[in-house]
Amino acid sequence: MxxxxxxxxxxxxxxxxxxxxxxxxxxxxxxxxxxQNLQTTEPQSLAQSSHSTLLSLQALSNRSHRAFITSADNLSTLRSSIPQLTQEAQELRDAVPKLDEAAVGFSTKYSKITDNAALERRKKAMQLTRNVDRLSDILELPSLLSAAVSAASANSGAGAASTTYSSALDLYAHIKRLQTLYPDSALIRDVASQAEDAMKEMTTNLIAGLRGQNIRLAAGMRTVGWLRRVAPDLEILRSEGLSGTEEGALGAIFLICRLAHLVSTLEALDPLRELADQETQRRTNSKDSLGSWSGGQQTDRYLKRYIEIFREQSFAIVSLYKNIFAAEQSESGTASMGLRKSDSNVKSHDPLQNRPSALATFPMHLVQLLTETMRTYLPNVRDKSSRESLLTQLLYCAASLGRLGGDFGMILTELNGEGEMEYEWEEVMRKHRALAGRLEQLTSRVPVH
Incomplete structure (x- = not known):
């Protein structure tokens, strides 16, 4: 149809x-x-469609006339552009073999020349371009190490700090390995120098961690282990046999840090100590110190708290030291006995060469702190029961430290005063031993299952 x-x-x-x-x-x-529709409605429909199409074309022309003009211009030049592109592509294809021949000739001509500065610079530039990613990774190592050290010092949790310190030590070991492989590289030397600064900061943080409050055995052993890896120079004396101390300098550092913590803890008693100083001044200014003076309550409070802190902290310090360094001392002590015997025929005996360990003199220093305080403030306490309580507390402190080899009970006899202030040490010791004997009898009667 x-x-x-x-x-x-x-x-x-x-x-x-x-x-x-x-x-x-x-x-x-x-x-x-x-x-009828063909004569009436269809012409109107066609006219309406024509008018709508015309409006759409006008809007499109107004909106995209520039694109139409550009397309028309490109279309007009397309017939001449395609042959020109074909010709240029043919010329490029013909020039590639010539370029390849020139490159091969250049390479053959200058491959055996070693003193050409331009070629050397070109080779270095090409090598730098090939290894730019590796160099970027190496340059980021110091910043990563510093970030790890800072994060470990900021973390309060033991697990997080342990993981971060381990990562920092692994990074430092990698940098030292690079320094061993490339000792002549200025870049590696610079990176190693920055890593050393980060390790010094880490050493400072670890030593500061030894001064922390209520340090535990696991944390102390972990910190000392990290110090051995970070600062191996602290053990050079021990490895070379220049010192008689088997723990090297780490043991002395540990004791110094814990002593600093003990001193800072005792300094927290300064308000009580100031009250005790006031009582000392009033007793000294009294005309008849033995007759008219009857105070000492504030001094008694200060000394009780002082002895309590001293007993707890001194036992913890010596106990931690022995648990951390005892195994190393036993192993290195047996190994060094044969070395010393073999060297005794060669080297002359030097009494200053083999020094005692830090722990051998550390309890004496602690006792000196305690006895100086007691000698200064104990005369203020005039009440007999209070004096006996303090002396008994001192004997318990001496016995507690004596379990670790630091009993100083006999040194306390030097704290005697004069006249009526002379303390009855015999009576106090007798009561103390009687109480200890009864406790021993009670414990011996407990049946063992």
């Missing part, structure tokens, strides 16, 4: 219609319309 209508309409149209799908669809639609 559409083909027949197309044949009938073609002679009456100025522009012949193409037999496409759109034309066929519209002719088929015309065949379904009545004569």
């Amino acid at each position: 559409a083909d027949s209508l197309l044949e009938l309409l073609s002679p009456h149209l100025q522009t012949p219609l193409s037999n496409d799908a759109t034309t066929s669809q519209y002719l088929n639609r015309l065949s379904t319309l009545s004569l």
